[in-house]
Amino acid sequence: MRVGVHINRFDHSGGGPALGAELAAAGGAAEAAGVSWLSVMDHYFQMEFNDGAEDPMLEAYTTLGFLAAHTSTIRLGALVTGVTYRHPGLLAKIATTLDVLSGGRATLGIGAAWYGREHEGLGVPFPPVAERFERLEETLRICLQMWDPTTDGPFEGKHYRLAETLCVPAPLSAPHPEIMIGGGGEKKTLRLVARYGDACNLFTTSPQEVRHKLDVLRGHCDTEGRDYDAIRKTVAYGGDPATEGDLDAFTRDIAGYTKLGIDTVILSPRLGETSAWMESFVAPAVQRLAELD
Numbered sequence: 001m002r003v004g005v006h007i008n009r010f011d012h013s014g015g016g017p018a019l020g021a022e023l024a025a026a027g028g029a030a031e032a033a034g035v036s037w038l039s040v041m042d043h044y045f046q047m048e049f050n051d052g053a054e055d056p057m058l059e060a061y062t063t064l065g066f067l068a069a070h071t072s073t074i075r076l077g078a079l080v081t082g083v084t085y086r087h088p089g090l091l092a093k094i095a096t097t098l099d100v101l102s103g104g105r106a107t108l109g110i111g112a113a114w115y116g117r118e119h120e121g122l123g124v125p126f127p128p129v130a131e132r133f134e135r136l137e138e139t140l141r142i143c144l145q146m147w148d149p150t151t152d153g154p155f156e157g158k159h160y161r162l163a164e165t166l167c168v169p170a171p172l173s174a175p176h177p178e179i180m181i182g183g184g185g186e187k188k189t190l191r192l193v194a195r196y197g198d199a200c201n202l203f204t205t206s207p208q209e210v211r212h213k214l215d216v217l218r219g220h221c222d223t224e225g226r227d228y229d230a231i232r233k234t235v236a237y238g239g240d241p242a243t244e245g246d247l248d249a250f251t252r253d254i255a256g257y258t259k260l261g262i263d264t265v266i267l268s269p270r271l272g273e274t275s276a277w278m279e280s281f282v283a284p285a286v287q288r289l290a291e292l293d
Helices: 016-033 060-070 088-101 117-120 127-147 189-196 207-224 240-244 246-253 275-292
Strands: 001-009 038-039 076-080 106-112 179-182 199-203 232-235 266-267
Touching: 001 275, 016 038, 016 060, 016 275, 038 060, 038 106, 038 266, 060 076, 060 088, 076 179, 088 106, 088 127, 088 240, 106 207, 106 232, 127 179, 127 189, 179 189, 179 232, 189 207, 199 207, 232 246, 240 246, 266 275
Parallel strands: 001 038, 001 266, 038 076, 076 106, 106 179, 179 199, 199 232, 232 266
Antiparallel strands: none
């Protein structure tokens, strides 16, 4: 099992002026630690359960572009972009730009969005959940069409209409940037993973629950005629041991997931400064999980 890191706090003790140097150091430390994935959240406001909307929040893709310039091997993505945040054609261009400038290291992480306050706060439409899922599926289709070198024609959907799906330069990733769909909804989200996703992201609720979600995904793959094993399975871990640096407790928490075919556990520490933590905790965690395989 590989280790990823999700940066979800930007409340550096030095404030905004210190964030650039800290993020650059975090990228270098992550690669030195053997981390395979580095992500940031995509929100306008900090989440209510993560100290509240008034806490610092950086725009995700600007931050990922910065991290691309300060790393060379690690895969980069948002965990995850809400479908309502950007027009699909623009989102495809943004993800393509990250892929090109990072040398083919971009993942498009995407989901149906949920945080109503930030939408209302910045005046961004926040349709009902059923419509958001319709928009999510159309967005996935648009991205795949824009990344298809054989077509640059129109797209006609219920919610989006594009006269030309031009995307030049093309992504460096073949056949296109990885698509990671976040969430464990059994009727809609996991069906979209089976139909369009290259990777999924679930929460570490319990090994039993994750096993159930993967069984549901396998069923959707059978229905869609999709190879279940071709989908990369990841889980997000935000437990206290990661933040507190308790390697033994973290290992106990994760041990039950090692037999489920999980490719990557993505650590989500509640820290505004992660570069030193990468060295003190993440590097040993990478080694510890390698020993569990």
